[in-house]
Amino acid sequence: MGVSQKVGVAPSPNGVGAAASETANQPVRAGLRARAVRRLPSRLQAWLRAVDDAAHQRLYRPLHFATLIRDARANPSGPARPEGERRQYVRALVDWLKRGHDAVGGQGVAAYYGFAEGWSAAYPETTGYIINTCLEAADRLGDPDLAARARRLADWELEVQMPEGAWQSGLTTVPPVPAVFNTGQVIQGLIAAHRAFGHARYLEAAARGGRWLVANQDVDGAWRRHTYRGFANSYSTRVAWPLVDLARATGERRFEEAAVRYLEWAARCQDESGWFDHCSLEPGEPALTHTLAYTMEGFLESSVLLGTDRWLRVAQRTADSLLHRYEVRRHLAGAYDRGWRGDHSFACMTGCAQVGLVWCRLYQVTGDARYLNAALKINDFVVTFIDLRSAWPEMRGAVKGSHPVWGPYMRFRLPSWAAKFTVDSLLREEEALAGLEDRS
Amino acid sequence: MTVVILTGHPENRYAGDVLRAINGRGVRKVHVVAGTWKSGPRNLPGLLRTHGPSLPWVVAKWLARGAVRPLASFFSRRCPATGLAADVERQGGRFVLVEDPNGTECGQILGQLGVDILVLAGAPIVRANILGIPRIGTLNAHQGALPKYRGMNVVEWAIFDGSVPSVSVHFVDPGIDTGDVVATEEIEVRSTDTIEGVRARAATTQAHLLAWAVGVACSRPLPRLPQRAAEGRQYYVMHPRLRRVTQRRLAGVSDPARASTTRR
Numbered sequence: 255m256g257v258s259q260k261v262g263v264a265p266s267p268n269g270v271g272a273a274a275s276e277t278a279n280q281p282v283r284a285g286l287r288a289r290a291v292r293r294l295p296s297r298l299q300a301w302l303r304a305v306d307d308a309a310h311q312r313l314y315r316p317l318h319f320a321t322l323i324r325d326a327r328a329n330p331s332g333p334a335r336p337e338g339e340r341r342q343y344v345r346a347l348v349d350w351l352k353r354g355h356d357a358v359g360g361q362g363v364a365a366y367y368g369f370a371e372g373w374s375a376a377y378p379e380t381t382g383y384i385i386n387t388c389l390e391a392a393d394r395l396g397d398p399d400l401a402a403r404a405r406r407l408a409d410w411e412l413e414v415q416m417p418e419g420a421w422q423s424g425l426t427t428v429p430p431v432p433a434v435f436n437t438g439q440v441i442q443g444l445i446a447a448h449r450a451f452g453h454a455r456y457l458e459a460a461a462r463g464g465r466w467l468v469a470n471q472d473v474d475g476a477w478r479r480h481t482y483r484g485f486a487n488s489y490s491t492r493v494a495w496p497l498v499d500l501a502r503a504t505g506e507r508r509f510e511e512a513a514v515r516y517l518e519w520a521a522r523c524q525d526e527s528g529w530f531d532h533c534s535l536e537p538g539e540p541a542l543t544h545t546l547a548y549t550m551e552g553f554l555e556s557s558v559l560l561g562t563d564r565w566l567r568v569a570q571r572t573a574d575s576l577l578h579r580y581e582v583r584r585h586l587a588g589a590y591d592r593g594w595r596g597d598h599s600f601a602c603m604t605g606c607a608q609v610g611l612v613w614c615r616l617y618q619v620t621g622d623a624r625y626l627n628a629a630l631k632i633n634d635f636v637v638t639f640i641d642l643r644s645a646w647p648e649m650r651g652a653v654k655g656s657h658p659v660w661g662p663y664m665r666f667r668l669p670s671w672a673a674k675f676t677v678d679s680l681l682r683e684e685e686a687l688a689g690l691e692d693r694s
Numbered sequence: 695m696t697v698v699i700l701t702g703h704p705e706n707r708y709a710g711d712v713l714r715a716i717n718g719r720g721v722r723k724v725h726v727v728a729g730t731w732k733s734g735p736r737n738l739p740g741l742l743r744t745h746g747p748s749l750p751w752v753v754a755k756w757l758a759r760g761a762v763r764p765l766a767s768f769f770s771r772r773c774p775a776t777g778l779a780a781d782v783e784r785q786g787g788r789f790v791l792v793e794d795p796n797g798t799e800c801g802q803i804l805g806q807l808g809v810d811i812l813v814l815a816g817a818p819i820v821r822a823n824i825l826g827i828p829r830i831g832t833l834n835a836h837q838g839a840l841p842k843y844r845g846m847n848v849v850e851w852a853i854f855d856g857s858v859p860s861v862s863v864h865f866v867d868p869g870i871d872t873g874d875v876v877a878t879e880e881i882e883v884r885s886t887d888t889i890e891g892v893r894a895r896a897a898t899t900q901a902h903l904l905a906w907a908v909g910v911a912c913s914r915p916l917p918r919l920p921q922r923a924a925e926g927r928q929y930y931v932m933h934p935r936l937r938r939v940t941q942r943r944l945a946g947v948s949d950p951a952r953a954s955t956t957r958r
Contacts, residue, residue, distance in 0.1 A: 353942050441798040581930035622856060623936065 311369040311666045317646040318369045318666075325639075325658035331551055342638045344680050346651030348391045351384060353647055354670045355403055365425055366655070367648045369666035374637045375425040379411050379433070380671040381407050382421070382440030387674045389487045392441050394681055397617050401450070408447035411440050414458050417454065419462035421481070434470065434477040437463045438493030445496065445503050459527040464500045468512045475515030477492065485537055487522040488530040489545040489553020490516060498559045510560075517556055520549065521568050528575035529592055540589035540597060542663055543605025550612045566619065566688050571594060573616055574587060576609055577628050586605060588661060600661025603653050607636050614682035618689075633683055636676055695912045697724045698809045700795055700817045700824075701778075708897060709815035712835075715905035716813070717785055721912060724788045725807055729795040729818070742762050746850060757837045796821045798917070804828070811911055813865060815833040815903055830916075831868040833907055835900035837893070839878055840864055841926030844871040849893050850922050851929045854940045859883065859892060861900040863907045866920065870928075874918035885945055889937065892944070 291299055313319055337342070354364040354373065363378025363384050387405045392400035416422060420432030421440045439458045448456040462601035472480050476486035477493070494513035501510035523531040530549050533541040550569045556567035575594060580586045586606055587596025613629035616622065639657055644650040656663020664672075703711035710727065716724050739914030741749055788807070795817055801820040804827045806811065812828040813879065814820060826830050832857040839860035852859040859881045865873040881896050910916055932940070 457852050535745055576777050580926070623851075624927070627930065634933075652938060687935065690936075 258514050267324075277578045285333070291577055297390060300473060301317065313369065314493050315369075317644075317649055317673070321654075321659050321687070322651065325654075325660075327617070328385075334597065335609075335633050338637075338642050340633075340637070340638045340680050340684060342642055343640055343651075344391065344677055345395065346640065346642050347653070347677045347680075348388070348395065348397070348651075350365050350647075350651035351388070351670060351677075352399075352403065354673075355407070358378045360410075362407065362414070362426065363645030363650045363670050366664065366667040366669040368668075369659075370647055373648075375427040376410075378411060378421045378438045379423070379436035380674065382411060382436070382443035384670060384674050385411075385443030386446045387677050389446050391677055394684075395541075404447065405451055406449075409446060410457055411444060412455060415459055415463070419459075419464075419466035421463065423480075423482070432466070432480050432483070434467060435482065435487075435490055435493055437467055438490065438496045439468075441500055445499050448503065450478055460496075460500055461504050461506065464504075464506070464509045468508055471515065473513050475512075475517075475519035483536060486519075486532060487545075488520045489548040489552070491520050491556065492548040493548075493552070494520075494554045495555040495559070502559065507587070514560075517553065517565055520553075521565070524568055524571065526571075527594060528572035529590075529594060530572065531592075540591040541601045542589045543576070543586055543609055544663070544683040545605075546590070547605055547612055551608065551615075554612060554615055554619070569612070570616065570620070573609075573612055573625070577613065577624065580609075580628055580632065583633075588656060588663060600663065601635075601663075603639070603655060603657055603665045603671040604663075604669060604675055606632050607653065607672060611635065611675060611679035611682055614679060614686050617686050626683075626690075629679070629683055629686075633676075633679055637680070695721070695790075696808050696810045697813060697908055698804060698807055698811075698828075699723060699724060699726045699799075699813045699815050700729075700820065701726065701815050702729045702795060702817050704730065704779065704791060706816040708824050708901065710781060711898065711901040712815040712904055713781055713785075713815060715901040716908050719905045719907055721905075721910035723786045724782070726782045727788070727790045727792055727795070727796060727800060727803060728778070729792055729800070734945050747918055758916075768844045781907050792929050796824060798823075799822060801827060808915045808954060813908060813926075815901075816859070819870065820866060825868065826907075830911055833863060833876070834866045834873075834910075835904045835905060836862045836864060837896045838862065838870050838871075838873050838929075839880075839902060841921040842870060843929060845929040847932040849896050850889055850932045850937060853892070854932075854936065855891070856943070859896060860904055861896050863900070863903045863923075865916075867922075871926075872894075872921055872923065876918065877903055879903050883944065887944055889941055889944060932955065 260664060285477070291302055294302070294412040299668065303350045311318065314592035327660035351363060354367070356377040357364045357373035362378060362381040365374040365380060367373050372437070385407050388400045388404035388407065391406065392398065410643070411421070414426065416430055416432055419433060422431035423436055424431075428638045430653055441463045444460040446455040448454070468476075470477060472478055472486075477490055481487060481490070485546065494516045497509045497513035498557075501507060520530070523533070527533075530541065530546065533545050533549055535542065535545065538632035550572050553565040555565065557569065576586065579596065583598070584666070586601060586609060587598045588600040588605070589597045610629045610632040613625040615624035615631070616627065636653065640651060640653060641649050642651070651673070652668040653676050655667045655669050655672060656662065659666055699713055706728070709915055711887055713726065714725055733759040739816065753882060757887050764912070779789040790803050801823055804824065809827060810829045812832040814832060814834040818866070824888060837850070837859070838844065838852060839857070840862040842857075849859045861881065862878045863876045864871070865876065879899055881892060881899055882890055923944060
């Protein structure tokens with residue numbers, strides 16, 4: 255998710271392919287230009303800003319322009335028409351993730367490909383949970399290269415671990431500041447690496463991260479220190495889930511106790527309709543489907559690991575609410591506010607893939623086929639916008655942050671975590687359908 | 695007893711089936727109110743929300759249809775009434791076209807007709823302003839056993855679950871498929887059936903079940919079995935992948951299931 259990336263204001267990336275840095279004169283010239291623009295009529299100002307933005311996003315490049323035109327013609331609530339088989343999409347997505355890995359010289363995975371910046375620098379948080387995806391895809395696709403990459407990613411995570419045990423927020427180009435959410439996601443990847451390769455060093459590093467998380471938890475179970483924007487959020491259930499898993503892997507009960515304390519706190523943020531308070535990235539703003547899905551996923555997977563229905567019901571309440579909205583409208587809003595009023599001007603593609611993943615898992619856990627039905631539809635929607643035949647490798651197999659690509663979430667960017675969650679959702683869907691075929 | 699069938703389209707085939715089934719029960723002078731209304735928002739922000747950047751294409755399609763419609767209307771005025779309208783007029787009933795089945799115009803017409811029972815046949819979701827008009831109530835037939843199967847594609851969902859598909863006739867309340875149940879009838883299923891075949895059989899059955907309910911209402915109060923909201927599930931349009939699984943499950947049906955009826 256990338257705390258600094260989520261709102262599309264990333265620290266200036268200097269990774270491979272990044273835009274050239276501004277010269278010393280440029281800010282002065284920009285200031286003069288801004289003052290000159292302010293004197294113009296407001297409508298002209300808006301047009302000039304749009305032209306300026308288009309130039310900044312390099313929309314003159316055929317790759318970017320083609321995406322823009324494709325999105326301008328697409329109907330967000332129209333019928334989804336995937337052009338390929340699911341396996342073709344999984345293959346294209348993991349190949350795109352491999353390009354993101356190569357773009358940063360094999361040191362982590364690039365956070366995103368941006369129209370303005372090109373490939374970004376590596377992102378420890380999302381690299382963490384991409385390890386899980388690589389390992390599962392390696393197994394399903396029979397691709398040993400993916401497993402080898404997962405190992406290199408895990409080794410890289412050990413290199414960038416902070417002395418206190420945490421992992422940093424943001425990209426590797428910003429000064430490292432420890433972050434709760436990011437640490438949770440890396441722990442998840444390292445546990446998977448430990449299980450796959452059997453090396454104790456992965457588990458030891460994850461346990462150090464876990465101890466740091468426990469030490470920084472407040473008495474009521476919430477995390478307030480080292481969080482994005484410094485407020486307690488309810489989407490850190492996706493930190494609680496790796497902690498429960500860490501307790502299973504290490505036998506240290508305190509990880510599970512900390513996770514349950516947090517789950518208790520986060521469950522109190524939910525209302526009867528399934529809405530979660532403190533689920534948005536900025537206080538008081540609508541919650542993206544991305545963060546809502548994190549919250550559901552955390553509750554759901556913790557419930558599976560802990561063997562209790564209590565957290566499952568919490569996840570289901572939100573999942574059911576989203577499912578009804580999606581089925582009635584045939585479109586999931588990019589963000590919802592309290593009272594479930596949706597912003598349908600865009601779709602958060604990461605959120606769509608994650609919600610599809612949660613619905614697939616809910617089908618597997620509860621056996622209610624309505625979840626699988628909705629997951630199939632939303633996966634159709636997500637893959638419809640994946641270009642399988644693009645001549646540009648940056649676009650082939652990528653998932654946009656928003657649909658349309660100029661939507662507010664990761665505007666004009668193709669995040670690696672969107673590709674990761676789409677792979678996860680498609681693999682889970684494949685598993686669920688295989689189970690169904692066996693029964694019929 | 696004044697019976698009115700409300701349908702969303704003047705050429706709705708199912709409304710014709712319901713009309714003929716009711717006439718077959720000896721109930722004459724059944725009126726039909728048909729909408730010519732198109733669903734969807736009519737203001738610019740609503741249209742933008744619904745269609746997004748593709749709005750210009752949608753508008754172009756509407757304009758093209760708008761150019762064809764006057765021609766169709768010109769020729770239809772020169773021809774005698776056909777289909778549903780002709781069937782209604784043959785039985786001495788009135789056939790009325792309204793722009794919006796939920797609009798005030800429709801409400802006024804139903805009030806003038808003094809409707810006792812309103813029967814929904816291919817009508818859009820009817821709002822409380824219309825539901826309050828009939829003296830006895832509004833009846834609808836649903837292709838699923840209520841309260842278990844509410845919503846869309848419930849014939850498919852029932853087969854998918856391994857249940858016997860059914861149809862129900864129920865009173866309509868402001869919820870969706872939540873009103874009191876009048877009668878339920880199972881649909882016979884064979885291993886050689888297709889989903890479309892079972893759905894067609896369900897449509898025929900529901901027209902006859904509706905006609906039976908109207909016939910009963912003419913002589914005595916209809917039985918009403920209240921639904922409990924927690925008992926049922928809301929289903930939605932089935933994805934083609936699950937539909938294929940359903941078709942395979944349908945082929946695996948061993949014996950022709952004997953249909954049973956619950957008519958009180």
